[in-house]
Amino acid sequence: MPESLQDLESHRAELVRQFARLSDLRSGSISNTSGRCGKPNCRCHQPGQPVHGPNPRLTYKVQGKTVTESLPNPAARKKAAREVAEFRRFEQLIRDFIEVNAKICHARSGEEQPASQEKKRRRRPAKRRPAK
């Protein structure tokens, strides 16, 4: 189903509105660490005893290096989960934005000016040039 240029432009405008509505976001992923600690006398090294954890943590990269932040309580966990989820939305928006822009570039003919500077209400429904 081919979308009209007008549809594509309004889709793009909607994406911009969604960008504006994003709240705090951060990249990273939440995972749980669990396992045995380094203390040989600890109960976690006894057979049949539970290991430590799960201890939730947030990991992310800063200039190529992985940074780990512990999430010591449910509030911190919830906050980080919300921020990371928002980052995923942000990434999806970027992908959609790039995609719709590429379609607009294809759909727009050479003579037509981008509508961003000035919105013109009157527009002919279809542009058809005689084939040569």
Ligand SMILES: [Zn+2]
């Ligand atoms: Zn231990």
